[in-house]
Structures are given as C-alpha cells and as structure tokens.
Amino acid sequence: MMDHFNVARYVATALYDFFVEGKCPSKLFQELSLYLFSRELEFLRLNKLIVALGLLMQKCYSDVNDLALQRIRRYHIYVNEARNMYKSLADRGVEAVVIKTISSFPKDVSDIDLLIASKEDLEKVSQIMRKMGYSLAKPGLEQDLWRRIVNGVVVDVEVHTNIAAADYVYYPKELVFERAVLLNGIKVPSPMDSTLITASHMVMKDLYITLSDVMELEIVLRKYIGDENVLIEEAKKLGLEVPLLSMLYYSNIINPRVSHRIPTWQNAVSSVTLRRYYARPMLPTIALSYFHSILGRVRREPPGRVLREVLTLPRGKGIDAFVYYIMGFKPQVKRFDE
Numbered sequence: 001m002m003d004h005f006n007v008a009r010y011v012a013t014a015l016y017d018f019f020v021e022g023k024c025p026s027k028l029f030q031e032l033s034l035y036l037f038s039r040e041l042e043f044l045r046l047n048k049l050i051v052a053l054g055l056l057m058q059k060c061y062s063d064v065n066d067l068a069l070q071r072i073r074r075y076h077i078y079v080n081e082a083r084n085m086y087k088s089l090a091d092r093g094v095e096a097v098v099i100k101t102i103s104s105f106p107k108d109v110s111d112i113d114l115l116i117a118s119k120e121d122l123e124k125v126s127q128i129m130r131k132m133g134y135s136l137a138k139p140g141l142e143q144d145l146w147r148r149i150v151n152g153v154v155v156d157v158e159v160h161t162n163i164a165a166a167d168y169v170y171y172p173k174e175l176v177f178e179r180a181v182l183l184n185g186i187k188v189p190s191p192m193d194s195t196l197i198t199a200s201h202m203v204m205k206d207l208y209i210t211l212s213d214v215m216e217l218e219i220v221l222r223k224y225i226g227d228e229n230v231l232i233e234e235a236k237k238l239g240l241e242v243p244l245l246s247m248l249y250y251s252n253i254i255n256p257r258v259s260h261r262i263p264t265w266q267n268a269v270s271s272v273t274l275r276r277y278y279a280r281p282m283l284p285t286i287a288l289s290y291f292h293s294i295l296g297r298v299r300r301e302p303p304g305r306v307l308r309e310v311l312t313l314p315r316g317k318g319i320d321a322f323v324y325y326i327m328g329f330k331p332q333v334k335r336f337d338e
Helices: 004-019 027-039 041-046 050-061 066-091 119-131 173-179 191-206 211-225 228-237 241-254 264-269 283-300 303-310 319-327
Strands: 096-099 112-116 135-139 144-150 153-160 163-165 168-171 181-183 186-188 272-274 279-281
Touching: 004 027, 004 041, 004 050, 004 211, 004 241, 027 041, 027 050, 041 050, 050 066, 066 096, 066 112, 066 119, 066 153, 066 186, 096 173, 112 119, 119 135, 119 144, 119 153, 163 191, 168 173, 168 191, 168 303, 173 191, 191 211, 191 228, 191 241, 191 283, 211 228, 211 241, 228 241, 241 264, 241 272, 241 279, 241 283, 264 283, 279 283, 283 303
Parallel strands: 096 186, 112 153
Antiparallel strands: 096 112, 135 144, 144 153, 163 168, 181 186, 272 279
16 A cells, blocks of 8 residues: 655655756656556545646646646636636725635635625625625525536635634634735735744634645745744734644645754644644544634734624534544545536
C-alpha cells in the first residue's frame, strides 16, 4: 500500500518549489503524478490538487492528464464567471467580494462564494443573477445557492451576507471590504484576510485541512506578508490564533520546505489528526477556536447578540460536517462529475 504521508510530503515539496520558487521537479515526480491520476484520485480530490498539479505538469513536462485538462478548463470557467459576476454587480452599485474562490494557489474550485456588503442589496443581486442566466437552486440558512451551466460545466454560486457558521459570524466582513483588493478584474480579500478566512473556515466549519490550504498559506507568507508573526498578531486580534496555528502546525508536518516556530504549548492546542488522505483538527482545537472567537467578540460587541448567534450553530450548514467528523467519515467534497 502507498505511504500516503510520505507521498503528501513529496507532493507538497514539489508544489512549493513550483508555485513559490518557480522551479520544476525532477522527472521522477512526473511518474508519481501519473500514478496519482491513475490510482489515487481520492488523494487529489480531497486535497483539491488537480488544477495545481495539472498546471505543473503542463508547464514542466508538456504532458497533461485528460482529467487535469478538464479541471483546468473548469477552473478558468469559474474564474471568468466570477469576473463577469463582479463586474455586473459593480455596474449596478452592489458592493461585493469573491471569497474562498480565487486564491494565491489555484486549488480546485467547488463553487463561487460571493460576499455582499449589504443585505438590502439581495434583491438586486437576485435580479442580476437571473439576468446572467442563473436560477435559484436552493435557498439556505447561511446563503442562497445559484446555478447555471456554462459550456457544459455546472457553475454554483453561493451568495453570503456574512462569513458565518449558521448565524455565528467568525470573521468580520467589514474588515474584508475595507482591505479588499482587485485581482484580474475581481474584488477579493487581501492576502492577510484570505489566509485567516481559510484558517478559520477549515477549523470552525469544514473541520478538515487540505494540502491546498497549506500551499495557499505558504505562498501568502512568502510573497505577500514575509513575517509569520505579523499574521499571528492579526489572528490574535480577531480571536483566530488557534485556527491559524493549526494550519501552521500541519504545514510543519507535511511541507519539508518550511519550519514555523510554534511553542510546545501552542502545538498542544493546535494539533491535527492525520488521516489517509487529509488532516482533521483535534476536537479540543475546534472547541478552543470557538471559545477564543466568542470571547474576543464578547469584548467588542453586545454579549446578547453573540449568544444568539452561538445558539444557531446546531442548525447550521456546518452540522453535516460535524457529524461526518464525529463518525470518522471522509469530508463532503464534490465528486468530479458534479
């Protein structure tokens, strides 16, 4: 049986060298990539790596797997749709940011997450989405899901008014809009906010960490922030230090190219459980993440409002992820045919 941990470390090294340093791996990595595409697609799917690996193979070996070509095409369709969507919204005066979709690392996209500044704009957003050919697939507690088919590809768009699990807001959208940047015609969170949103989302909502998450962290640190202490201090301000430390901890384990300075006591509260294809944050890490987040918000906001939000957590979308977590099942990730 394949040693998944060592393969993950080898893949992390190659992706880091390619996307951070601009270096191609040896021909041996081409053989490993072909093996992964033929025998270990679940590893690639759960770590959202097909697009990145396909781009590496395209550039370094001029040899791209058919599935990778399909997913790269799908990725470009999603990016183009996000760009068209942002332009249509901006033209109508709707303030929006595309979150968790367009990142520093080209991870496999499951949907376009659209964050709207004002709830009052939701009706306007609905009109724009319908005009673009989208139809409402599912209204939800935390977002509305819109869908249309573009060149044979199903494009899903989730429209959010907050960055939340159920009604519990774990990241302040005001900060996201204040620091948002324009990237290739799309308004996206700043590198700092993008990384912290990913860290908090993976520990407090999705409850699992992918290699794509780790690669985005390392690219942001190397190319845009430089000093990890700056990122940690910002996380502390927002009560999100534990989720960030959890990502740094996993990066230390899985990526031989990096070494983050994490004190022993912080290692204890930010540990992860390694599964065959991915990593899970420990249950105490999840609990402590919510504790710090709630404590930080109570210091800044009316306690009653925070408590009301906390009470919505058992009926939120993330409860499915928690059930899968407790039962030891694989995370819910879209199949390739979805």
